[in-house]
Structure formats: structure tokens, C-alpha cells
Amino acid sequence: MNSWTHAQGVLETPQFEWVALSPTLIVVGAAVLGVLIEAFAPRRYRYGSQVVLAVLALAVAFAAVVGLAANGHAGAEAQIAGMGALAVDGPTLFLQGVLLLIGFVSVFLFAERRLEPAEHGRAVDSFAAQAAATPGGTAEKLAVRSGYTTTEIFPLMLFALGGMLLFPAANDLLILFIALEVLSLPLYLLCALARRRRLLSQEAAVKYFLLGAFASAFLLFGIALLYGYAGTLSYAGIADVISGAPSSQVDPGLAATMGNDAYLLIGGALVIMGLLFKVGAVPFHMWTPDVYQGAPTPVTGFMAAATKVAAFGALLRLLYVTLPGMRWDWEPVLWGVAIASMLAGAVIAITQTDVKRLLAYSSIAHAGFILAGVVAVSPEGVSSVLFYLAAYSFVTLGAFAVITLVRDGDGEATHLSKWAGLGRRSPLLAGVFALFLLAFAGIPLTSGFAGKFAVFRAAADSGAMPLVIVGVIASAIAAFFYVRVIVLMFFSEPQPGGPSVVVPSLMTTSMLGVSVVATVVLGVAPQYFLDLAGQAGVFVR
Amino acid sequence: MSPENYLHLSALLFTIGACGVLLRRNAIVVFMSIELMLNAANLALVTFSRMHGNLDGQIMAFFVMVVAAAEVVVGLAIIVMVYRSRHSASVDDASLMKL
Numbered sequence: 001m002n003s004w005t006h007a008q009g010v011l012e013t014p015q016f017e018w019v020a021l022s023p024t025l026i027v028v029g030a031a032v033l034g035v036l037i038e039a040f041a042p043r044r045y046r047y048g049s050q051v052v053l054a055v056l057a058l059a060v061a062f063a064a065v066v067g068l069a070a071n072g073h074a075g076a077e078a079q080i081a082g083m084g085a086l087a088v089d090g091p092t093l094f095l096q097g098v099l100l101l102i103g104f105v106s107v108f109l110f111a112e113r114r115l116e117p118a119e120h121g122r123a124v125d126s127f128a129a130q131a132a133a134t135p136g137g138t139a140e141k142l143a144v145r146s147g148y149t150t151t152e153i154f155p156l157m158l159f160a161l162g163g164m165l166l167f168p169a170a171n172d173l174l175i176l177f178i179a180l181e182v183l184s185l186p187l188y189l190l191c192a193l194a195r196r197r198r199l200l201s202q203e204a205a206v207k208y209f210l211l212g213a214f215a216s217a218f219l220l221f222g223i224a225l226l227y228g229y230a231g232t233l234s235y236a237g238i239a240d241v242i243s244g245a246p247s248s249q250v251d252p253g254l255a256a257t258m259g260n261d262a263y264l265l266i267g268g269a270l271v272i273m274g275l276l277f278k279v280g281a282v283p284f285h286m287w288t289p290d291v292y293q294g295a296p297t298p299v300t301g302f303m304a305a306a307t308k309v310a311a312f313g314a315l316l317r318l319l320y321v322t323l324p325g326m327r328w329d330w331e332p333v334l335w336g337v338a339i340a341s342m343l344a345g346a347v348i349a350i351t352q353t354d355v356k357r358l359l360a361y362s363s364i365a366h367a368g369f370i371l372a373g374v375v376a377v378s379p380e381g382v383s384s385v386l387f388y389l390a391a392y393s394f395v396t397l398g399a400f401a402v403i404t405l406v407r408d409g410d411g412e413a414t415h416l417s418k419w420a421g422l423g424r425r426s427p428l429l430a431g432v433f434a435l436f437l438l439a440f441a442g443i444p445l446t447s448g449f450a451g452k453f454a455v456f457r458a459a460a461d462s463g464a465m466p467l468v469i470v471g472v473i474a475s476a477i478a479a480f481f482y483v484r485v486i487v488l489m490f491f492s493e494p495q496p497g498g499p500s501v502v503v504p505s506l507m508t509t510s511m512l513g514v515s516v517v518a519t520v521v522l523g524v525a526p527q528y529f530l531d532l533a534g535q536a537g538v539f540v541r
Numbered sequence: 542m543s544p545e546n547y548l549h550l551s552a553l554l555f556t557i558g559a560c561g562v563l564l565r566r567n568a569i570v571v572f573m574s575i576e577l578m579l580n581a582a583n584l585a586l587v588t589f590s591r592m593h594g595n596l597d598g599q600i601m602a603f604f605v606m607v608v609a610a611a612e613v614v615v616g617l618a619i620i621v622m623v624y625r626s627r628h629s630a631s632v633d634d635a636s637l638m639k640l
Contacts, residue, residue, distance in 0.1 A: 200637050206620065206623050213575045214575055214578075221555055224589065514579075
């Protein structure tokens with residue numbers, strides 16, 4: 001009799017903590033409802049019901065996160081839920097809260113219908129009329145004339161967000177892989193859905209898909225090797241085997257098959273590589289500029305902010321819970337990655353002529369800054385990374401929202417030369433963009449400064465002084481091109497026939513308002529939020 | 542036969558897949574190479590499951606199969622869409638954004 005052909009004992013009913021997992025369940029449930037709306041509701045009702053559903057679901061999920069945190073799940077009551085698969089603790093709840101806020105304001109950006117000129121008397125958004133229609137073909141003209149719109153973007157976005165909520169909570173390698181795919185697959189599709197410049201958008205989707213799938217295959221093989229090393233997929237189990245004290249769940253008779261260090265080193269490296277790809281850190285950053293440039297700008301904003309938050313959350317938990325015993329192996333590697341990301345991102349950004357590509361390289365540099373906090377390996381490091389992610393995501397969302405508003409006859413005017421003199425034509429919008437650029441550069445009184453200060457202080461306290469010095473140099477290089485854009489906007493003559501600034505609806509306006517308020521408040525009075533991140537900085541095991 | 546031979550086979554398949562992704566130019570073939578890498582990982586998972594005598598790896602392999610199927614749906618949709626608008630599935634032709 002062996003274990004493959006005969007059932008052993010009775011299966012226990014799995015324990016499932018519905019309350020602790022409610023934020024993710026609400027978002028994914030709303031996404032499923034959204035698919036049903038697409039299937040059954042008449043076309044003219046879809047847009048309104050999808051927007052209302054998404055906004056409601058995200059608001060309720062955020063309330064659930066706040067309720068869980070108020071009940072102490074972020075501290076003393078932190079627990080492992082779902083039979084050890086998911087951790088509901090401080091970092092999880094903090095990042096889930098940030099992700100839900102990002103999703104909430106992104107819905108407004110997705111739903112904006114005042115930017116594109118009306119087609120055949122109907123207001124349209126920045127997404128393709130029908131994704132399957134060939135660009136420029138008769139099918140596309142027909143779809144536009146019939147007033148089709150791709151309202152599937154809302155359920156797709158909610159599914160991606162559901163995966164992102166799981167990603168930082170993942171407490172076992174199976175959930176890590178599933179969450180990665182659930183967040184990636186809808187994003188690949190969203191990238192392909194731009195209304196203007198559809199060939200660029202489709203090209204971005206192909207590149208993102210092929211490279212993303214390539215990276216997740218590496219992650220998966222790494223998972224297989226880690227499983228081969230430890231004989232279990234759970235983070236705590238692997239950490240026990242690494243520290244030389246396998247838990248009682250593992251059959252002692254099989255101990256001989258465990259503990260091959262080659263599996264651990266190669267597997268750990270491959271898994272970290274897969275996560276660094278999602279983060280967009282330097283050797284794995286090649287997809288970032290093309291995808292950021294080609295994707296529809298609301299999607300770029302959402303993806304740039306939310307993917308980074310989710311992926312850093314997963315990376316933190318993996319490094320701090322599963323692999324702390326290998327710290328001396330991964331720390332030098334991440335040092336190198338952080339330094340390369342900061343320098344390469346800042347230097348290559350100088351040569352860019354497209355605003356979206358410029359922000360893409362700036363996001364690579366920021367991935368390096370955040371990694372400096374990750375390698376600090378201290379509670380301050382965790383909380384500084386949490387704070388930086390919250391601050392950075394709102395600046396990014398705001399900056400991409402500004403880009404959606406500067407338009408000429410061909411849609412968004414993303415070439416930098418067209419932004420010359422924007423400050424004279426529309427001082428308010430240029431001023432808002434200048435604020436975001438200053439926050440990216442890390443000028444005091446903006447959230448970017450508070451975040452960078454927290455991260456660099458944590459890194460310096462843990463003895464990573466060279467990293468801090470490189471970070472400051474990279475910040476100085478980066479400040480050069482941010483300030484260059486500000487000078488271009490305010491101190492050059494506007495070109496004749498340059499872009500105009502579209503007056504958006506209340507949705508984008510309020511979303512920009514939220515981003516500006518977040519940037520200023522987190523910069524002027526960061527202490528409350530730093531304390532919040534500090535309390536949330538402990539992982540449950 | 543020692544189960545370790547299956548690990549060697551899985552590493553070999555994974556390498557062939559990775560080389561295929563880097564060397565082949567047709568998006569469909571690149572995608573097939575990625576699927577080969579996923580299946581190599583599945584083989585490794587099942588082999589380790591046999592070696593350790595627990596079922597975690599086999600359960601993981603089931604999930605990977607489902608995810609791979611979902612990835613095919615999304616991937617082929619994107620590749621076919623690009624083929625229809627460009628009449629080419631070569632990854633070298635997708636270069637509108639090169640500087």
C-alpha cells in the first residue's frame with residue numbers, strides 16, 4: 001500500500017477565515033459580477049453599472065481593510081489565514097489599503113469620457129471601441145459608428161487588483177505564483193486596448209506578455225527548486241529547513257531528500273528574479289519603457305503604481321519571512337541590483353524625448369531607491385519601504401493623469417518638445433505637473449523627500465552607506481532632468497500649433513486633487529503616516 | 542531508476558525552452574517555448590513530490606496547468622490580434638518604439 005493509490009484517513013474540512021480575507025474576496029467578487037454585467041446587461045447600461053460597481057466594491061473593500069486594522073489584525077491579532085496560505089498582518093493590510101486607494105482613483109481615470117472628442121455624438125473613453133477590430137479597418141469604423149465601448153476594462157482592472165491584493169499576502173509559493181498570474185494576465189490585455197495609436201498599444205501588449213510569461217516561467221522553476229529543497233511550499237516551512245530545524249510536519253524519514261543547498265541557491269535566485277522583473281529593477285527592466293509608452297495612459301498610471309506596490313510587498317515577505325537565513329547570499333545581489341537600477345534609470349532618463357518613457361526610466365530609478373530600503377533588513381527598512389510605496393504611487397498616478405490631459409489632434413501629445421511653454425498656456429496644470437516632478441526628484445516639502453529620507457536613513461542605519469551615497473548621486477542626476485522639464489514648461493516660448501489642455505470632467509479633476517493633496521500632506525506632515533507604516537512593519541510567521 | 546534523471550530531463554527542457562525564447566523570432570514559437578519551460582517546471586515539481594513523498598508538488602502542478610491554459614487564452618488573443626493588424630507574427634517587426 002502506498003500513498004499514491006490509497007486515501008489516508010479522512011480529509012479535514014479546511015478552515016477559511018472569511019472576515020480576514022474579505023478585502024480580496026469583495027474585489028474578486030465584484031470582478032465576477034462585472035463579467036456577468038458584460039454578458040447580460042444591455043450595452044447602454046454597462047458603463048454606468050460597471051463604474052458604480054467598481055467604486056462601491058473598492059470603497060467597501062477599503063472599509064474592510066480599515067476595520068481589520070482597527071481590530072488589531074495589523075499588530076497583535078495578526079494571523080495566518082486560509083490553511084497557512086495567506087498572511088493577514090501589518091504589511092499586508094497597509095499595502096492592501098494603498099492598493100485599494102490606487103484602484104479607487106484609477107477607476108476615475110479609466111472612466112473619464114471628456115478627453116477624446118465625441119464620436120458620432122457619443123462621448124468615448126481612451127479605450128478601443130472594439131479590441132478585436134483591425135486598426136483602421138472597416139470593422140473598427142463600424143464599431144466606432146455603433147458606439148461600442150470596451151467596458152470590460154473595469155472587471156479586468158478589478159481582477160488585476162484582486163491578484164495584487166493577494167500578492168503581498170501570499171504566505172506560500174503556490175499562492176505567490178497564482179497571485180502573480182492573476183495580476184499579470186488582465187494587465188497584458190489592458191495594455192492592448194488604447195483607442196489612439198493602436199499598433200503601439202498592441203506592440204506593448206505583445207512585449208509585456210512575452211517577457212512577463214518568460215519571467216513567470218523562471219519564477220515557477222525557482223518555486224519547483226525551492227520545493228525540492230524544503231519539501232514544502234509554505235514560507236514558514238522553508239524558513240525552518242533553511243535554519244536547520246525542519247518543522248514536525250515533515251516526515252523525518254524523508255529528511256534525506258531535503259536540504260540540497262544547490263536547489264536552495266538556484267531556486268531562491270530564480271524566484272527573486274521573477275519578482276524583480278515585476279518591480280522593473282535593472283537587469284530585468286527592458287520591458288518598462290516600451291510598455292509604459294504603448295499602453296493607454298490610464299492603464300500605465302494604474303500599472304506603474306499598483307504593480308510596484310504589490311510586487312515589493314511580495315518581495316519583502318519572501319526575503320524577510322522565507323529567506324532571512326540566506327541573507328548573506330541575497331544581500332550583495334540586491335545591493336548590485338539597487339545600485340544598477342538607481343544609476344541606469346537616472347542616466348538613461350536624461351536622453352529621453354517622450355514624457356511617458358521619461359517617467360518609465362524614472363520608475364526604474366525609484367525601484368532602485370525602494371530596494372535600498374529592502375536591503376536594510378530591519379523593521380525601519382520595512383516601514384520605510386511601505387511609506388515610500390504609498391507616497392510614490394500617488395505621485396505616479398497624478399503624473400500620468402496630467403499626461404492624459406495634454407492633447408493635440410493625434411491624441412495625447414507625449415513628445416517633450418510639444419510641452420514647451422505649457423506653463424504659459426495652462427499655469428495650473430503645469431504647476432501641478434511641476435509639483436509631481438519635484439516629488440519624484442525628492443525636493444523637501446513633497447512626499448518624495450519624506451519617502452527618500454526614510455529609505456536612505458534605514459539603509460544608512462543598517463550600514464549600507466555606499467548604497468546611500470549612490471542613491472544621493474542618482475537623485476541629483478534625476479533632479480537634473482525633472483527640473484529640465486519644469487524649465488521647458490515655464491521658461492520656453494509656446495510653439496505655434498502646440499497641444500492644448502483639455503478640461504476634464506469632475507472625475508479626473510478630483511483624482512488629480514487627491515494626488516496633489518497626498519503629495520503635499522505626506523511631504524509636509526509625514527509623521528502620522530510614518531508612524532502608521534512603522535506600526536505595520538512586522539511580518540507574522 | 543533514480544528519480545533524479547527526471548530532474549536532469551526537466552532542467553534540459555527548461556534550458557531548451559529558454560533558448561527557444563531568446564533565439565526564435567516568431568511570436569507563436571516563442572510562446573510555445575515558454576509553455577515548454579512551464580512544463581519543465583511541472584516535471585520538476587512532480588519529481589520532487591515523488592522524492593519527498595508528499596503531494597504538495599502534484600497539487601502545484603495542477604494549478605500550473607490551469608494557469609498555463611489561462612495564459613494561452615490571453616497570449617494567443619494578443620498574438621492573433623497583432624498578426625491581423627500587421628500580417629506578421631515576428632517579434633522583430635514589433636519595433637515601432639525603438640529610439
